[in-house]
Amino acid sequence: MTAIFVLAEHRQGIIRDITYEMLTKAHEIAQKTNTELTAVILGKSAKEKAKPLTEYAQKVLIIEDQKLENFTSDAYQKVLSTLIKEHKPLLTLIGHTSYGIDLAPRLATELNIPLATDCIDLAFEGGTFTVTRQMYGGKVNTTATARKAQSYMATIRQAAFQPQKPQPPANGQIIEQPSPLTEEAATKRFIEYVLPPPGGVDITAADKLVGIGRGIKDQANMPQMEEFAKTIGAVLACSRPIVDKGWLSNDRQVGSSGKTVKPKLYIALGISGAFQHVLGMKNSDLIIAINKDPNAPIFSFSDYGVVEDLFKIVPALKNKINELKIQK
Amino acid sequence: MDIVVCVKHVPETAEAELKIDSTGKNIEKTGLVYDINEWDDYALEEAVRIKEKQGGTVTAITIGTEDFDSTLRKCLARGADAAIRLTDPKFQGSDAYATAKILHSIIKNLHCDLILCGLQAGDDGSAAVGTILAQLLGVPHATMVKKLELCTGTAKVNRELEGGLEEILEIKLPALFAVSTGINEPRYVSIMGIRKAMQKEIKVLGLADTGLTEAYVGEAGSWLKTEKLYVPPVEKQAEFLKGTPDEVATKIAELLKSRGLI
Numbered sequence: 270m271t272a273i274f275v276l277a278e279h280r281q282g283i284i285r286d287i288t289y290e291m292l293t294k295a296h297e298i299a300q301k302t303n304t305e306l307t308a309v310i311l312g313k314s315a316k317e318k319a320k321p322l323t324e325y326a327q328k329v330l331i332i333e334d335q336k337l338e339n340f341t342s343d344a345y346q347k348v349l350s351t352l353i354k355e356h357k358p359l360l361t362l363i364g365h366t367s368y369g370i371d372l373a374p375r376l377a378t379e380l381n382i383p384l385a386t387d388c389i390d391l392a393f394e395g396g397t398f399t400v401t402r403q404m405y406g407g408k409v410n411t412t413a414t415a416r417k418a419q420s421y422m423a424t425i426r427q428a429a430f431q432p433q434k435p436q437p438p439a440n441g442q443i444i445e446q447p448s449p450l451t452e453e454a455a456t457k458r459f460i461e462y463v464l465p466p467p468g469g470v471d472i473t474a475a476d477k478l479v480g481i482g483r484g485i486k487d488q489a490n491m492p493q494m495e496e497f498a499k500t501i502g503a504v505l506a507c508s509r510p511i512v513d514k515g516w517l518s519n520d521r522q523v524g525s526s527g528k529t530v531k532p533k534l535y536i537a538l539g540i541s542g543a544f545q546h547v548l549g550m551k552n553s554d555l556i557i558a559i560n561k562d563p564n565a566p567i568f569s570f571s572d573y574g575v576v577e578d579l580f581k582i583v584p585a586l587k588n589k590i591n592e593l594k595i596q597k
Numbered sequence: 598m599d600i601v602v603c604v605k606h607v608p609e610t611a612e613a614e615l616k617i618d619s620t621g622k623n624i625e626k627t628g629l630v631y632d633i634n635e636w637d638d639y640a641l642e643e644a645v646r647i648k649e650k651q652g653g654t655v656t657a658i659t660i661g662t663e664d665f666d667s668t669l670r671k672c673l674a675r676g677a678d679a680a681i682r683l684t685d686p687k688f689q690g691s692d693a694y695a696t697a698k699i700l701h702s703i704i705k706n707l708h709c710d711l712i713l714c715g716l717q718a719g720d721d722g723s724a725a726v727g728t729i730l731a732q733l734l735g736v737p738h739a740t741m742v743k744k745l746e747l748c749t750g751t752a753k754v755n756r757e758l759e760g761g762l763e764e765i766l767e768i769k770l771p772a773l774f775a776v777s778t779g780i781n782e783p784r785y786v787s788i789m790g791i792r793k794a795m796q797k798e799i800k801v802l803g804l805a806d807t808g809l810t811e812a813y814v815g816e817a818g819s820w821l822k823t824e825k826l827y828v829p830p831v832e833k834q835a836e837f838l839k840g841t842p843d844e845v846a847t848k849i850a851e852l853l854k855s856r857g858l859i
């Protein structure tokens with residue numbers, strides 16, 4: 270029986286959520302295609318981490334090797350290309366993460382397996398591998414089909430699927446395979462992790478956040494935004510372009526490469542709602558978005574929306590809140 | 598150090614209203630403003646900075662129609678020494694794989710120590726072309742590069758991982774790097790600068806120059822074929838607050854008050 274491979278992603282000893290999200294979707298596909306769901310885990314001490322994977326997958330393939338202590342895409346590529354050549358899975362799923370982005374396109378090219386990246390949905394429809402992706406920062410969805418092949422590969426967007434343990438648990442069989450790595454990688458060497466510098470502002474601890482995005486247009490508008498945040502007793506946070514431009518330091522960035530926040534209130538000002546931003550704030554209790562584009566994706570993740578120039582709403586709202594404060 | 602930078606010319610869509618065209622496989626392009634892909638802007642800047650420090654050349658390369666020349670001109674104005682545009686009706690419908698194949702066919706014959714790409718294109722967002730190209734060229738690579746430091750024969754790169762964490766890697770040159778936004782601050786080019794670059798030559802090449810056959814480019818050479826585009830279904834829609842700015846402000850203030858947020 271052929272398999273669906275899911276590459277377990279882990280870092281600094283922890284299996285990352287994307288693994289369970291992919292396993293959940295893969296479970297559904299495996300049932301429909303009558304294939305065997307196989308979690309694949311590589312690492313220095315991968316066996317220790319296999320247990321939770323057995324609850325999702327029928328098989329857990331383990332490759333242990335000192336040389337796999339830290340992820341590098343070339344070592345992973347070598348191991349996975351060996352495994353895929355040997356097991357010929359119908360489909361291999363890898364996270365569309367900093368690891369998967371570095372690994373999957375190169376692996377697929379080596380094996381000449383059709384690859385679809387950053388998928389938010391996927392299925393075999395009448396034997397054709399069909400995926401859903403997004404374009405133009407989430408404003409348009411696209412359905413694409415892969416050319417016919419024995420084996421396919423896809424990278425999966427984070428949080429595209431809700432992880433759910435199969436009932437009853439799969440009670441998967443653990444299988445160890447020897448590592449095909451013979452020597453230390455010669456072209457790419459992991460040196461170390463670097464953590465963001467400590468100190469600064471902890472936006473994850475704030476009750477209220479005002480998130481500003483590229484829509485604030487000019488650095489000259491920063492004081493007005495700071496003033497507004499202060500008025501409502503909120504901390505200023507932002508989308509990535511604001512950090513890239515150097516208008517705020519990176520401890521203020523919300524999103525996949527920034528912080529995940531869950532305040533009681535998140536006001537998004539001039540933020541389009543790219544999924545990398547949304548990943549970091551969608552679980553806030555109350556989300557209010559102000560954006561002049563009625564089709565901005567952010568409105569699909571907000572409780573309340575205002576389609577208007579933020580420079581009209583912000584001063585008006587500041588005045589209103591000041592009035593209320595005086596009434597008290 | 599000779600550097601090749603892959604650049605794409607993409608529509609600015611953050612504020613535009615997008616419509617699907619009659620084929621159902623593309624967006625309506627008329628009325629959209631195009632510019633250099635945001636990520637490639639950083640890649641080009643990084644290349645020019647390296648050249649300014651160490652000498653060498655920068656070549657900008659793109660696959661696209663004549664209007665892509667404005668992005669190449671911008672690169673030349675910024676400090677690129679040469680520009681190449683690959684164009685052919687047969688290239689239409691190329692996915693990340695076919696795109697990388699086409700780029701590879703030309704880049705493999707250029708002398709370069711470094712190839713820089715953007716992490717992703719703002720239109721299709723595959724985040725794949727650079728990495729596929731690295732495999733085809735047989736050079737090591739790194740994506741999501743947030744910092745690049747060149748030493749002799751190697752590069753030290755910071756890759757950004759999730760949640761603000763970074764990793765440092767040492768990579769042998771020649772190599773390909775796909776850069777993230779924020780790696781530098783792209784310089785401003787004046788209209789004058791762009792005008793001056795009008796005199797520089799853009800080398801235009803077609804399918805015949807690539808040495809590839811039709812089977813390797815366009816839809817035929819692609820892993821993926823676009824079937825249809827559509828506006829994403831709304832799962833949860835915000836309740837829209839309407840009225841004059843003052844009225845809207847009152848509604849928001851009341852909402853916040855009722856929730857004990859002010």
Ligand SMILES: Cc1cc2nc3c(=O)[nH]c(=O)nc-3n(C[C@H](O)[C@H](O)[C@H](O)COP(=O)(O)OP(=O)(O)OC[C@H]3O[C@@H](n4cnc5c(N)ncnc54)[C@H](O)[C@@H]3O)c2cc1C
Nearest residue numbers: 482483484508509524525526527539540541543546561579
């Ligand atoms: C690997 C990777 C990681 C990333 N990580 C993150 C991350 O952690 N966090 C993050 O935020 N992004 C991240 N991004 C970037 C992300 O993809 C988007 O590019 C970014 O979130 C866009 O920011 P924005 O919404 O501020 O800007 P844009 O997308 O440019 O949107 C600006 C918005 O402002 C609106 N606007 C303009 N003027 C006004 C006005 N006067 N009044 C009201 N509205 C106005 C526009 O309609 C538009 O919707 C990442 C990208 C990648 C590839």
Ligand SMILES: Nc1ncnc2c1ncn2[C@@H]1O[C@H](COP(=O)(O)O)[C@@H](O)[C@H]1O
Nearest residue numbers: 603659660714715717718723724725726
């Ligand atoms: N048509 C193209 N011409 C030149 N370079 C491209 C083209 N498409 C993509 N690239 C390069 O590949 C990177 C990643 O694009 P993508 O994989 O499409 O998201 C871009 O940032 C460019 O550097």
